[in-house]
Amino acid sequence: MSDKFREYKQLDLSQINKDVLKSWEEEDTFHKSISTREGNPTFVFYEGPPSANGMPGIHHVMARAIKDTFCRYKTMKGFRVHRKAGWDTHGLPVELSVEKSLGITKEDIGSKITVEEYNAACRREVMKYTKEWEQLTRQMGYWVNMDNPYITYDNRYIESVWWLLKQLFDKGLLYKGYTIQPYSPAAGTGLSSHELNQPGCYRDVKDTTAVAQFSVIRDEKSEFLYDGVDSPLYFMAWTTTPWTLPSNTALCVGPKITYVKVKSFNPYTGEPMTVILARDLLYSHFDPKNTELDFEDYKAGDKKIPYEVLAEYTGEELTGVNYEQLIGWVKPDGDAFRVITGDFVTTEDGTGIVHIAPTFGADDDRVAKQSGIAPLLVIDKDGKNQPLVDKTGRFFQIEKMDDAFVASNVNTASYAEFSGRFVKNAYDEGLTDDDNTVDVDISVMLKKESKAFKVEKHVHSYPHCWRTDKPVLYYPLDSWFVRTTAVKDKLIALNNTINWKPQSTGVGRFGNWLENLVDWNLSRSRFWGTPLPIWRTEDGTQTKCFGSVEDLYGEIEKAVAAGFMTKNPYEGFVPGEFEDSNYDKIDLHRPYVDDIVLVADNGEKMFREPDLIDVWFDSGAMPYAQNHYPFENKAKYQPEKGRGVFPADFIAEGVDQTRGWFFTLHAIATMIDDSVAFRNIISNGLVLDKNGNKMSKRLGNAVDPFETIEKYGSDPLRWYMLTNSQPWDNLKFDEGGVDEVRRKFFGTLYNTYNFFALYANVDGFCYKEEEIPVEGRPEIDRWVISLLNSLIKEVGESLENYEPTRAGRAISEFVNENLSNWFVRLSRKRYWGGEYDADKISAYQTLYTCLVTVAKLSAPLAPFYSDLLFTDLNKLTGKETDQSVHLAEFPTADESLIDKDLEQKMDIAQRASSMILGLRRKEKLKVRQPLAKIMVPVLNGRFKEQFEAVEGIILSEVNVKEVEYLTDTAGIIKKKIKPNFKTLGPKYGKIMKQIAASVAQFSQADISTLEKSDSFKLTVNDQEVELTTADVEITTEDIPGWLVSSEGELTIALDINISEELKQEGIAREFINKIQNIRKDSNFEVTDRISLKIEKNDFYNQAVSNYKDYISSQTLSADLTLVDSMENGMGQLVEIDQNVEARVFVEKKG
RNA sequence: AGUCCCGUAGCUCAGCUGGUUAGAGCGCUACACUGAUAAUGUAGAGGUCCCCAGUUCAAAUCUGGGCGGGACUACCA
Structure with a gap:
């Protein structure tokens, strides 16, 4: 092991990424991060399974960076973190790409290709990009357990899903019903929305449309409508499909829409009538010019029809009114013919009242169910319910209906004419577009009965079947449903216990979705997916x-x-x-x-x-199915508190999953276990390109995550994504931002470490000395340690609250502003040269502590560099027992080390220094030129005390000799006064403006009166106002006759007179600087000693000899001589002052 | 169409429960520093806080209504 800290020539985060990955693999760090937490409370994370039949994109890095950050954080907090990887493998996209790559259609399965082959192809297809996914996972440092991932096509996974379905079935939550879906009678098949969205499917067609009149039933609910009415009263509703009118069972109004009641005549029969329609659409149906016509003059058949608006109602008021069935062919079973409300109603066209036929419209079906309105159904010979139009597209034939039903519910006399007729001529080979349609015949019938207000041809866009080119019908088709509406209240109550980030997605988007919940349609007519485990007899009874x-x-x-x-x-x-x-x-x-x-x-x-089941059920089932529950691992689901694998403590996915995975997880857990599936959730926004456009391969603006990681390393990418904007806002991804993070944050942190390593190696510091008690360290050390502990607190709290952005920004601010730009800059002199004394050791210990703590704090967000930093530091000192930062314990703040007063003081020092440097710049005074003094007005004792504490720091930073404190008594300070709106506002309210104006007029004497007596009375608008010092802010802004800078309550004057002595010192420092540059240019070691010759010049001779010792010690020169002249070519010229050059010769000694 | 998010400097974003000079970084310009040096610092210019109305003594901040961008859901008589 080396006895030196590792020093680097440059920061190559891309290489570090690779090196650290390698060491994680060699040391098996990931598994250690779990095994070392054995027996501890668990932190359960659920991985939303991606589908590996597409390449991973940069947005996956986003979601996974969030996931990884919190799992690492919780590991460092001592939890045993569960995070099992998984793959979503079922669904239509897989089928489509298999068929595309094999060049087959579904019909070919079993003939051109065996079922086994097809199945195998699906398995292969769905895992096509597994390698790339695993590579991305690895490279970006996403620690998730890939040893034994769950795979939704696995038989054991399916078995768990079946078990869940069985639970629902046994609870009566699984039933067969119908939904309104696009259906092609000509092709005899249902169509998916995918098929309907193919080009050319929506076409403009000309259809007969009708505005029908629905006769109001006069009773207590409708009595209020009859005020001033002397003719039959109707609701008007428009339809582009008059063939659905016989199936009408409700009328729908917008609750907030205003409706008018209009007295007029039926245009076809001339009969007097009163109709209700939306106010906004009045003039679409009644010509404003006709409002002046006299009712007395009207004769049936007149083109111009008089009308009069009698009253206005809101949709809300109309709700609940009953009306007579428009076409009495078939009586529905259940509540019907009532006005209901629907949020989808507009006043863009029609009448603002929508005719509802629940069997032929998705919206219709939905609002009818919500309001308890029955659909219009007939019963066939098998006793099954059928809509009034059969699957071939014709009115249900009477002879195929159940006899008893016909007797009780069907008006055969009026229906006979229509029974068996196709509702679109296109379905009947014997008919052409020129023949009368059912729509026309129904309209004519209504006209005769005074129930049609307007019948006309209308061009609109209508979907057509891509196979037969014939129009599609919206038709009720069999489906299996999960009765989620039965547990709606529970879903809502449990949702309220979930911590959503951002909250609005939980209470807003997700909450509203739950409020408007409909039953979950599970059925999919597909091939590659989890089959419904339900068998039935042909008659459906068993x-x-x-x-x-x-x-x-x-x-x-x-x-x-x-x-x-x-x-x-x-x-x-x-x-x-x-x-x-x-x-x-x-x-x-x-x-x-x-x-x-x-x-x-x-x-x-x-x-x-x-049917197969919705693939979303597969993924929502993962809390159970990932462990083959309940067949295996049953104990983990009934654990002692805090030790299980259900529910999740945390999940994170894109906000687009709100109604997908988030819902299915929540619904299944609620129905099965009466529990939430997750306690905390982050739903992140999208990753857009830097111009705010959606990324797509087609537009070529997609960012390749592999390239980005290769170029910058994962850390800057992750850091950028987590800190640039809150995860739930969309991110405008700009590569420039990643580079900025590299330079600003990682570059600075690296520089700081390198600085430390450089000098620690010179001094042989390896933290073997006793820890110097913090209270024994200098002010600046205590200051940075105080900030460090504040930082630990803030980062800890942010991560606890699932706010990575706040955490990252705080770390970055600390490293850049406080650690590097202030602590290191001010402490530099403490590290080089001088004795290896307590102050120096304290400097090293403090910086070391900051660095190692920053490594730990940033480890969850930037796992690579933080680990390198940690191990580089720890290798030598052995302060930590853990091999990796990811095995270490997350720091906890020591409140006793947080010194807010000290932080305030240093804040003064920072601001004062920057102000003085600003003044110097204005006067073009180099910082190397020492100045005599600064003057600071003192308003109170506390301020003086604080300033004095950091006086030394300020003086050395700005190269000034002393501070003079100016007190009030000197009378040279000019004060400024400003009202404190926050305290005065609530007290005086309305006269605030006048008070502010009066205060602005205060004289210096007024201000001092207020300061002395802590009270000042004034009268504003005949109201007495008493001000105390707390109600105003008093600052100084000027010291007449001096060069002054002022910022907030801080005012500083600078003495810019330069004495001969100061001048000489300035020259000496100038020499030191130049000589240091020469040393560096000559590649001398920091510790090399030199000998120094300077050619004489009257401008600086005196200065050099006076400051000989100072120059020598700073430049490590053993001897310094002033020589009359330098031999030719020896030494080099350096500029000491404007137009003054000195010839200097520097030579390495020994 | 509904629900939700976003709109602050040329760009990316802060700005907590309303309080009087609206901030940071990048970029640009100028200057400075120099044994952290392919680094760093300081300053300058740059704002209709999307628009309109309201509440209030006081609105970037709260309320209502628009506009623009985005996502999801549903597709329409």
């Missing part, structure tokens, strides 16, 4: 859900015995054995599970429900 392979296995055996299957496809599997070898024998994916036909308790065949 259902079985399986929560383990063992249960399914047993049922298969029964089915084989019953002769439904020839053999058990999972033959050889041993229930209860959890090794890879056993689970490799089976595959729970499609289509293997589809081939399983089971036997129901009544002996009928049971077939699997063909």
Whole structure:
């Protein structure tokens, strides 16, 4: 082992990244960081599984830097941190890329390619970029346990998911229902939103639209509407799909929209009527010019129709009013024909009242369910509910309906004409666009009944099926649901216990989402995913859900015995054995599970429900499935307090996961365990390019994380990302910012270390001396130690509160401003030359302590350099027993070392120094030229005491000999007074302005009266005002006749007269500086001794001889001689003053 | 369309519960320092605190309404 601190020529963070990684691997540091915490309380982190079928991007570094920071922090706080890596492996993107790379479609599975091959291809595809992900994880220093990651396609993972589904099933939270989805009657298939968004699917078509009149039922709920009404009263609603009107069961209004009641005549029949519609849309339906027409003059058939607005109502008021069914073909079962509210209603077109047909619109279905409105359904011969339009796109035929239902609910006389008709002509091969559509016929029917206000053709954009080019219908399709609405209150209550960062995402985005919760649609008609473990008989009366392979296995055996299957496809599997070898024998994916036909308790065949489940369920199940719970690791879920793996203490992902992973985790944990899944959460914002645009490969503005890490190392990248903006704000990623962090923070820290190492090596300091008690150290040491402890407190609190930005910024501020720019700069002289005495040792100990503490504080954020710094320091001193900073304990602040008074004093010193340097600059006085004195006005004793304490620091920093304190009595200080708004404002309120004006008028005498008696009375607006010194701020701003600088309460004057003696000292310092430069240029060692010759010159002869000893000691010269003339070419010319050059010869001695 | 975030110097961001000269870093310009030196310091210029209205003695800060950028969700009679 070397006996010196390592010194560096330059800071290469990229190389350090590699070196430190290597040592982590050699020392197995990551595993040690867990094993050394064995038996301690756990800190549980859940890794949101990424999908490895895409390359990792720079935004992944962001999220993972956050995750890693807190896991490292908690490790240093002594917790045993659980963080298991995982992979999200299911879903449509995988299927699509497999099909693309193999050049096949789903139909080819089983023919062109075997199921086994397809399955294998999916497994390969989904792990395509595993290597890159692992590499990024490693290089960026993200410590997550990759030894045994959870993989969502793994049979054991699926088994846990099945177990969860079974729990939901048993609790009655899993049911089969329907949602409104795009459906192509021509192709006979449902369409995904993905398919609908393909180019060309949305097309402008011309359809018959109708504004229909819904007749209000007069009762106690609607009575208020009848004031002044003498004709039938209607709600007006517009539709572009009149064929949905027979399925209407509600009308929807916007709660905050204003509606008007208008008296007029029906344009088609001329019958008097009163209608209700949105005020904003009045003139779209009634010509403003007609408002002056006389009702008496109107005859049926007139083009110009008079109208009159009778009253206004808000949507809220209209809610609950009942109306008559518009088209009485089929009676719905349940509550219907009522006005409800919906937040999606606008007054952009139509009437501001939306016709609701729950079976044919997603919004319709949603608001109807929320308001308890029944959909309009018919019952078929099998006793199943069906919408009024069947899957081929025609009105449900009467003969296919249940007879009893027809008798009780169907008006066959009026419906017969429409029964079996296609709702779009495109579906009927015998029809063309020229034939009358159902829409037209329904509109004509309404016209005749005075129920149509306006029927017209209208061009609008409508989705079409990409396979058949025919229009799509929104249609209720079977789906399996999780009844999340049943636990809505619990979800909300538990959410309120979660610490969200930022809070707004939790109470706002997530909270609102929970408030408007609908049941979770689990079904996906896909191939590569977790199959629903549900088998049903064909008539749907018998259902079985399986929560383990063992249960399914047993049922298969029964089915084989019953002769439904020839053999058990999972033959050889041993229930209860959890090794890879056993689970490799089976595959729970499609289509293997589809081939399983089971036997129901009544002996009928049971077939699997063909759907897969939402991949979000997979990832939301990870708290359980990652450990194959409850089949294995059960004990970890019922632990003594603080020792388990559930729930998570912390998770972090992008804010885009709010309704994805965050929700599914929360929902599943709530339903299964009545518990939160996570206690603390950071949802981070996006990483944009430096112009604020979204990064995309297409635009070429995506930043490659590997290149960035290679170039700068991970630390500057992580630090930049964590400190540039709060994690939850979007980050405008600018490479220049990473470089700035490298220079400003890491560069300065490195410089500070190198400075330390340089002199510590010269003096042989290796912290073997007794620790000098802090109270025995000089002011500046105590000051920096005080700040250091304040910093420890702040960083600790910030990380405790999941605020990495505050932590990083505080560390950076400390290193740059306080440690480097003040402590080291002021203490430099203490390190070089001189005795190895207590002061010097104190200087080393203090700086060492600061450096090693900064290493520990920054370790969670910048794991690489901090570890190098820590080990470089510790290798020699052996002060710490831990091999790595990541195994060390996080520092705790020693409150007794925090000295706010001292911090204030040093603040004065810093400000005073900078002011004096400013004055010197103004007068073009070099700092090397000593000056005689500064003068400081003293307003109170405390200030004088503080200034005196740092007097020496200021004087040496600005090269001035003494301080003169000016007290009031001298009468040369001019004072300035300013009211203290914070104390006066609440007391005097309205007359504040006048008080401020009066105070501004105070004379010097007034001010001194106030100071002496601590009271001053004035009258403002006939009100007596008494001021005390606490109500004002008194400062000095001028010392007449002197060069003065003033900042806040601090005022300093500088004496710029230079005596002969000062002049000579200045010359001496000038020589020292020049000689030092020569030493350095000649590459002398810091410790080399020299001999010195200076050619005589009357300008400086006296100065050199007077300050001979001073010059010699500073430059380590053994002899200094003034010579008459230098031999030719010897020595070099240096400038001592303007136009004065000296020839100096420097020679290394011995 | 709804929900949420953001809008402060040319750029990236601070600015806590309202209190009177609105800050920092980068960049630019000038100067200084010099045994930390491919470093460092100091200063200058640079602001409609997105706009409008309100509350208040007092608003960058609180309230309401816009505008602009972004995300998510839903897609519309």
